[in-house]
Amino acid sequence: xxxxxxxxxxxxxxxxxxxxxxxxxxxxxxxxxxxxxxxxxxxxxxxxxxxxxxxxxxxxxxxxxxxxxxxxxxxxxxxxxxxxxxxxxxxxxxxxxxxxxxxxxxxxxxxxxxxxxxxxxxxxxxxxxxxxxxxxxxxxxxxxxxxxxxxxxxxxxxxxxxxxxxxxxxxxxxxxxxxxxxxxxxxxxxxxxxxxxxxxxxxxxxxxxxxxxxxxxxxxxxxxxxxxxxxxxxxxxxxxxxxxxxxxxxxxxxxxxxxxxxxxxxxxxxxxxxxxxxxxxxxxxxxxxxxxxxxxxxxxxxxxxxxxxxxxxxxxxxxxxxxxxxxxxxxxxxxxxxxxxxxxxxxxxxxxxxxx
Amino acid sequence: xxxxxxxxxxxxxxxxxxxxxxxxxxxxxxxxxxxxxxxxxxxxxxxxxxxxxxxxxxxxxxxxxxxxxxxxxxxxxxxxxxxxxxxxxxxxxxxxxxxxxxxxxxxxxxxxxxxxxxxxxxxxxxxxxxxxxxxxxxxxxxxxxxxxxxxxxxxxxxxxxxxxxxxxxxxxxxxxxxxxxxxxxxxxxxxxxxxxxxxxxxxxxxxxxxxxxxxxxxxxxxxxxxxxxxxxxxxxxxxxxxxxxxxxxxxxxxxxxxxxxxxxxxxxxxxxxxxxxxxxxxxxxxxxxxxxxxxxxxxxxxxxxxxxxxxxxxxxxxxxxxxxxxxxxxxxxxxxxxxxxxxxxxxxxxxxxxxx
Numbered sequence: 001x002x003x004x005x006x007x008x009x010x011x012x013x014x015x016x017x018x019x020x021x022x023x024x025x026x027x028x029x030x031x032x033x034x035x036x037x038x039x040x041x042x043x044x045x046x047x048x049x050x051x052x053x054x055x056x057x058x059x060x061x062x063x064x065x066x067x068x069x070x071x072x073x074x075x076x077x078x079x080x081x082x083x084x085x086x087x088x089x090x091x092x093x094x095x096x097x098x099x100x101x102x103x104x105x106x107x108x109x110x111x112x113x114x115x116x117x118x119x120x121x122x123x124x125x126x127x128x129x130x131x132x133x134x135x136x137x138x139x140x141x142x143x144x145x146x147x148x149x150x151x152x153x154x155x156x157x158x159x160x161x162x163x164x165x166x167x168x169x170x171x172x173x174x175x176x177x178x179x180x181x182x183x184x185x186x187x188x189x190x191x192x193x194x195x196x197x198x199x200x201x202x203x204x205x206x207x208x209x210x211x212x213x214x215x216x217x218x219x220x221x222x223x224x225x226x227x228x229x230x231x232x233x234x235x236x237x238x239x240x241x242x243x244x245x246x247x248x249x250x251x252x253x254x255x256x257x258x259x260x261x262x263x264x265x266x267x268x269x270x271x272x273x274x275x276x277x278x279x280x281x282x283x284x285x286x287x288x289x290x291x292x293x294x295x296x297x298x299x300x301x302x303x304x305x306x307x308x309x310x311x312x313x314x315x316x317x318x319x320x321x322x323x324x325x326x327x328x329x330x331x332x333x334x335x336x337x338x339x340x341x342x343x344x345x346x347x348x349x350x351x352x353x354x355x356x
Numbered sequence: 357x358x359x360x361x362x363x364x365x366x367x368x369x370x371x372x373x374x375x376x377x378x379x380x381x382x383x384x385x386x387x388x389x390x391x392x393x394x395x396x397x398x399x400x401x402x403x404x405x406x407x408x409x410x411x412x413x414x415x416x417x418x419x420x421x422x423x424x425x426x427x428x429x430x431x432x433x434x435x436x437x438x439x440x441x442x443x444x445x446x447x448x449x450x451x452x453x454x455x456x457x458x459x460x461x462x463x464x465x466x467x468x469x470x471x472x473x474x475x476x477x478x479x480x481x482x483x484x485x486x487x488x489x490x491x492x493x494x495x496x497x498x499x500x501x502x503x504x505x506x507x508x509x510x511x512x513x514x515x516x517x518x519x520x521x522x523x524x525x526x527x528x529x530x531x532x533x534x535x536x537x538x539x540x541x542x543x544x545x546x547x548x549x550x551x552x553x554x555x556x557x558x559x560x561x562x563x564x565x566x567x568x569x570x571x572x573x574x575x576x577x578x579x580x581x582x583x584x585x586x587x588x589x590x591x592x593x594x595x596x597x598x599x600x601x602x603x604x605x606x607x608x609x610x611x612x613x614x615x616x617x618x619x620x621x622x623x624x625x626x627x628x629x630x631x632x633x634x635x636x637x638x639x640x641x642x643x644x645x646x647x648x649x650x651x652x653x654x655x656x657x658x659x660x661x662x663x664x665x666x667x668x669x670x671x672x673x674x675x676x677x678x679x680x681x682x683x684x685x686x687x688x689x690x691x692x693x694x695x696x697x698x699x700x701x702x703x704x705x706x707x708x709x710x711x712x
Contacts (some may be wrong), residue, residue, distance in 0.1 A: 073429065073433055077429055077498070080498055080504065080505055081498065081499070084498065084501060084504060084671060087670070108468075111507060112464075112468065112495075112505050112506060112507055113504070113505065114504060115493065115495060115503075115506050115507055115508050116507060116508065137471065139468075139471060142433070142436050142437065142440065143437070145440060147471075148436065148440060148469070148470060149436055149468050149469065150468060150471050151467060151468055151471055151472060151507055152471050152472065314443070315440060
């Protein structure tokens with residue numbers, strides 16, 4: 001078992017982690033246990049979970065519809081009501097079993113139910129394993145604006161069992177891969193190179209990348225839990241990526257992208273801008289773009305799309321005083337913060353992406 | 357100026373506190389300032405506030421409908437949307453100018469907007485001055501269940517100016533007085549005696565009681581911020597009081613009570629139960645009941661009402677594992693925690709209240 005121990009939010013990985021969870025449950029002695037799933041994880045992951053964890057009392061299973069469009073306040077209200085009706089009290093426990101939507105939403109629901117009950121994250125998607133379930137950020141979308149409502153509060157612990165990935169459709173695996181590539185970009189060229197060789201069929205290497213990414217994320221958030229500085233690097237590619245994701249989600253005539261697919265585009269754009277404004281080497285930009293496009297679909301944006309996406313940027317949580325600030329790189333693992341970028345530079349980045 | 361200084365949640369009282377607020381605003385340098393009012397405080401309190409605080413940029417005023425029935429998630433959603441539309445970012449500040457509904461709801465809205473922006477409480481009702489605005493508890497109701505959704509997070513500071521009380525209808529003043537009496541019950545016979553002499557026309561004594569209550573509440577929550585022990589005494593009378601308040605709010609054919617009016621009844625019931633189960637002296641019970649009934653209306657409850665109120669108790673946040681636990685007193689300032697009380701004892705308490 002690999003593990004990172006902290007006061008709250010300890011992360012346990014693979015062998016031995018289920019036994020550890022059983023111990024934690026025994027010590028915590030919750031009055032009731034609720035397991036939050038979505039329609040997918042209820043079908044594909046619940047059985048494995050129940051097989052691995054002994055419960056004195058059968059836990060209550062709560063189920064939401066799968067998909068980002070259900071990560072809303074109204075889903076939260078339905079869950080708060082269900083928890084109330086089923087007799088949840090302050091000593092109840094919520095276990096979030098699912099991908100990023102389940103851990104983000106479940107974390108918020110638990111953190112604000114009766115001013116906070118304990119919760120545990122069991123990520124079942126690659127994206128949730130390497131990113132969403134770690135670090136205590138939780139929240140829901142407000143209309144098309146992503147993660148506008150939420151708090152920062154760590155789970156009691158995080159249990160990662162990479163065998164859950166076998167239940168995942170390929171495009172969902174690839175979506176999580178975007179965050180591993182991001183860790184390469186913000187951390188080091190060596191981790192980027194390791195990430196470039198990602199192959200889901202190679203379990204040993206995939207496990208190494210999952211744990212590598214957990215360690216990188218943990219290092220960053222331990223240094224800067226409240227995002228005053230270095231934690232902002234975890235948003236690399238997300239400023240434009242979120243705007244792209246929101247825009248496509250809002251327009252039902254356009255095909256929505258998975259979170260990682262949108263972030264992949266955002267990272268190409270941010271790396272282009274880094275090369276223009278921050279001396280990121282052009283040759284490495286080439287490699288980054290090639291590597292990303294090898295795994296992620298290329299999307300066509302019209303001028304109208306691009307203008308609308310730029311307009312959405314002002315709602316980004318990382319904007320400040322009406323100005324949109326980007327994290328940029330000068331090389332793998334070397335960043336500068338709070339770069340103000342003009343709209344024309346953003347348009348040139350879309351142009352570069354289109355013509356690549 | 358009287359003041360209690362802490363990292364967060366510092367409280368400033370009367371003379372000099374507006375000047376202190378101006379300094380705090382200058383140091384904080386928020387990107388935008390929003391002032392949350394309700395329809396009453398916008399009319400009666402906003403002008404005094406704006407006269408006392410210089411702003412470089414005119415703050416945006418947000419207004420909600422007055423009254424407990426608007427302390428909901430849907431009001432929160434409307435405010436989150438308005439904040440987004442008006443360009444609030446993470447460095448924006450929300451100033452809550454109002455009674456307990458405004459400070460409870462505004463604190464929750466700020467704490468969960470973009471994972472937490474700064475907020476300042478400026479209580480304008482007696483209840484908010486001595487109780488709601490202090491201690492970092494915030495939240496909204498879920499259906500008829502009071503404060504089910506919320507978090508604990510302190511405001512940047514609390515500014516109390518007791519001249520706001522001159523704008524308050526008498527029954528609203530009396531509602532806040534219930535919490536001052538509660539502080540007497542849980543703190544000491546001497547503070548109870550001082551509280552018994554409350555007279556809103558005597559400004560000097562009223563100010564002394566406001567500050568006395570702020571100090572008592574501050575002492576309790578400093579010792580036990582997360583309500584593992586002594587903080588539970590602040591719920592004295594609230595277990596039944598909340599259930600009574602919720603029940604009457606739910607039944608539109610019955611006259612709703614103000615929070616303090618419901619808590620006043622809850623305190624008589626809890627003190628009767630204390631005398632039955634916890635040796636609270638009968639002679640002092642007599643005094644407590646007389647004192648409370650001198651200021652608060654007596655309400656008639658049918659057997660059906662009482663049964664429904666008892667049923668609501670299981671949703672109380674302080675219940676644990678399906679059992680309702682009361683804080684009881686053995687004397688002024690001496691409490692015991694987690695007393696499990698039978699329904700028949702609760703019925704006898706209502707009987708005592710009815711026949712007094």
